[in-house]
Amino acid sequence: MHSRLNPANLVICEYCDAVYSRTPLKRREKAHCLQCGGELYRNAHVDIDVMLALTIASAILFVIANCYPIVELNMSGLSNRATLWDTLLFTLDSNVGVIAVFAAASAFFFPLIQILLFAYVLIPLRVGRKPRAFIGAMHALREMQPWSMVEVFMLGAVVSVIKLTAVAAVAPQIGLWGFATLTLLLTVLSSFDLHELWDQSEALDA
Amino acid sequence: MNSSSRARDLKLISCHACGLVLDNREELSHARCTRCDEHVYTRKPNSLTRSWAYLIAATILYIPANLLPIMLTTKMYNTLSSTIVSGVIDLWQDGAWDLAIIVFTASVVVPILKLGLMSFLLISTQRRSTWRQRERTKLYRIIEHIGHWSMLDVFVVALLITLVHFNKLALVQAGPGIVAFAAVVVLTMLSSMSFDPRLIWDTDEPKPHTPPDNGQTNG
Numbered sequence A: 001m002h003s004r005l006n007p008a009n010l011v012i013c014e015y016c017d018a019v020y021s022r023t024p025l026k027r028r029e030k031a032h033c034l035q036c037g038g039e040l041y042r043n044a045h046v047d048i049d050v051m052l053a054l055t056i057a058s059a060i061l062f063v064i065a066n067c068y069p070i071v072e073l074n075m076s077g078l079s080n081r082a083t084l085w086d087t088l089l090f091t092l093d094s095n096v097g098v099i100a101v102f103a104a105a106s107a108f109f110f111p112l113i114q115i116l117l118f119a120y121v122l123i124p125l126r127v128g129r130k131p132r133a134f135i136g137a138m139h140a141l142r143e144m145q146p147w148s149m150v151e152v153f154m155l156g157a158v159v160s161v162i163k164l165t166a167v168a169a170v171a172p173q174i175g176l177w178g179f180a181t182l183t184l185l186l187t188v189l190s191s192f193d194l195h196e197l198w199d200q201s202e203a204l205d206a
Numbered sequence B: 001m002n003s004s005s006r007a008r009d010l011k012l013i014s015c016h017a018c019g020l021v022l023d024n025r026e027e028l029s030h031a032r033c034t035r036c037d038e039h040v041y042t043r044k045p046n047s048l049t050r051s052w053a054y055l056i057a058a059t060i061l062y063i064p065a066n067l068l069p070i071m072l073t074t075k076m077y078n079t080l081s082s083t084i085v086s087g088v089i090d091l092w093q094d095g096a097w098d099l100a101i102i103v104f105t106a107s108v109v110v111p112i113l114k115l116g117l118m119s120f121l122l123i124s125t126q127r128r129s130t131w132r133q134r135e136r137t138k139l140y141r142i143i144e145h146i147g148h149w150s151m152l153d154v155f156v157v158a159l160l161i162t163l164v165h166f167n168k169l170a171l172v173q174a175g176p177g178i179v180a181f182a183a184v185v186v187l188t189m190l191s192s193m194s195f196d197p198r199l200i201w202d203t204d205e206p207k208p209h210t211p212p213d214n215g216q217t218n219g
Helices: A048-067 A084-093 A097-126 A134-147 A150-165 A174-190 A194-205 B047-067 B084-093 B097-126 B133-163 B177-194 B197-201
Strands: A010-012 A019-021 A030-032 A039-042 A071-075 A078-082 A169-172 B012-014 B021-023 B071-075 B078-082 B170-174
Touching: A010 B012, A010 B021, A039 A194, A048 A084, A048 A097, A048 A174, A071 A150, A071 B133, A078 A084, A078 B133, A084 A097, A084 B133, A097 A134, A097 A150, A097 A174, A097 A194, A097 B133, A097 B177, A134 A194, A150 A169, A150 A174, A150 B097, A150 B133, B047 B084, B047 B097, B047 B177, B071 B133, B078 B084, B084 B097, B097 B133, B097 B177, B097 B197, B133 B170, B133 B177, B133 B197
Parallel strands: none
Antiparallel strands: A010 A019, A030 A039, A071 A078, A071 A169, B012 B021, B071 B078, B071 B170
């Protein structure tokens, strides 16, 4: 029979329920499940400085990406340019308004809230304190993750630009580069394992 | 390695939200995580039933999503309607084959793959199949990660209707197909989120942890 192990030293594969005892990993190492190949955990120390730097950079780029037009279109002397919000408001007024609600959530509100929550969680952790609403903020971050789609919007903007070059003069604007960079930053930021932030916050309680 | 050490047999639960491993020797049905206060379960509740429900709804909506136009393009009083598939064909014929492949992958291949592979995972899991469990678990992880890319066409339509509105000269309007298509993507995402991959490995269990798969519970 198994002797009772200390649960704090265990990790359970979320894909197949296999139980392992944790071993320390080197930097950039990942532990994978032997049974199903799923990722168990990464090197135990998330670098809060790096995450915070990425969060601040994302916040700046989020403002740039949203304040400047993404594309400008010229046709027979007329021109139209669109920011993300122009797109959302125009779509809301169209016959498919429900699409605008979805697009606003996945390309604007969820990424914005993610950036703000990361700042809310990371700044106190950086100075060795645990924010008051840590639990709620961490749950919100986890639940929003799959519905935040800046990268898909970004690819959609590129596809639109190329589609339009066939019929009109299209000029990509600062907003497009803003979104491209924001996509990169958010991809790196969300690749950090939130489980490790939980572990670090617990160390503060002790 | 010896595959005998499974969390459920050891009466351990890992919190899906924060990863903490909890001792569940009392086998509480409404346990909460001691660290993050989230409900914890040995398996996601009603996983297969919920996953099927979303998947069936997605499959039904997939039909109007492909038959109804997603975009109406007016050029010099001439209106053309395009569906998801005809949009890809137009791109290909315009010579933008690279773009055609990207849109074809995101809008056609990924949704069909998700509908097909989710059905396969659900059926094989219900039958407690021991066939290639490792590969099937990997398949699930892939489905989980590619699903949201299908929203590509939804963003493209939103951008095009905003940019191309030059009165009678050129006008792009959205068609109802795009709403059905967005619903398909959301529903397949919900379906894969509801599926519990640990059930793939629950092949030797005498009594099921989920209700009967026809969706009927004894009342």
